[in-house]
Amino acid sequence: MPVDEPGKQSLVEVMDARSGLFEAAMAIYEAEIPKAEQKTRAQILASLAHPDVRLWAYVRGGEVIGLSIVYAPRAEGVMLLEYLAIAARAQGGGIGSLLFTASFEASRIDPGTMLLIEVDSEDGDVDAAERAVRLKRKQFYRRLGCREVGGFDYILPLENYGPAPKMNLLVLGMEEDRLETSRLKKAVRAVYQNVYACAPDDPRLAAMFAGLEGSLQLV
Template sequence: MALHVKALGSSNTHEFDGFYAIYSTAFPLSEQKSRDALLAMQHASFYTIYLAYSDEKIVGFCIMYHPDNKDFFLLEYMAIDEKERGIGLGSMLLKSSIDQLFQTHGTRALLIEIDSPEKSSNEQKIREKREQFYRHLGALKIDPFDYILPLQSSEEAPPMELLVYQPNLHKIPKETLQSWLEKLYANVYGCSKNDSRIAKMLDHVPPILNLI
């Protein structure tokens, strides 16, 4: 199977439709952005949608947030066509996307939000498998730290973890983590950088946090 990965062009409507067909079935409706919001991301200078092709068929994607003059990236979404899962395409897609991202925008910490497998859930095995997937590629967990997803509804956020991929990074100062959280909350989720949840997350963390 010949797999290759390339960035979705800002004016390519046919490839956008192929991407959206996978996106619209890969996530619960509560976690999806609107088609218009995704079109805006396609045209934004601080987002790149990487598409995975098997021969000429789109079989997966990942969306990277890469703001200018910031010291981190965010893996916002990633999915493989459900008919193509379980054969290693996800690993190849993510590795290639990270390589292209680093080559284009420089090497920074890539942040990855995941549901915590350490909390009991009826999706326990799925969560454990997802964490193992990212850890196998070299992502590390911030310790000690519990991430609060910045939902804007009254719904309680699920227990989360924040993983970091950056091969040369093994510790981060509390101030760096605070800066990342403020930018995520304000620029990605539309919350205030002074959101009380940020202070709650940082209340008991040490001055230096390990990546384990």
């Protein structure tokens, strides 16, 4: 694991799944990511084998305090922030914002690239406490300039630990107020195939985009 100056923070790409850096990042992942949204370790390793998927560790004083996993294809013009998590002991000090910005900039190939972010929806069958948590998470991303794809219910293709929660997509990097449905569909199909190892004709893709044409409002 890299040793930094005390208090110094740095973004380090995790290249070796046998390293202490990987284990420290995975410990945060398993503790902080909701169970229903987690991949198995085998799935994590399989996705990291894809050349466009990058795992970042955020290190402070030699200690891993956060991680992010970003899908950044070279020619698509659209990226996905798959996961972002901060260790409980480091939460509340602005580390999440720093990690988000640093991993986005380090992964982005083209300045015009759009970033998608998977987030839990506050709608549906959730209690008041959980709804507040989900709204707080969305507010975190909104403060960083992200907007929600209105009228779009994203289906997270994971069922390792029971049904995935209802999800939305947020977007960063769009100056326009509307997103072409065809562009979003192409991006989501690539995410399904390259991040989640789904078939290109996965029926959930058709279900998500049924009845959607033209463009979608960013709110």
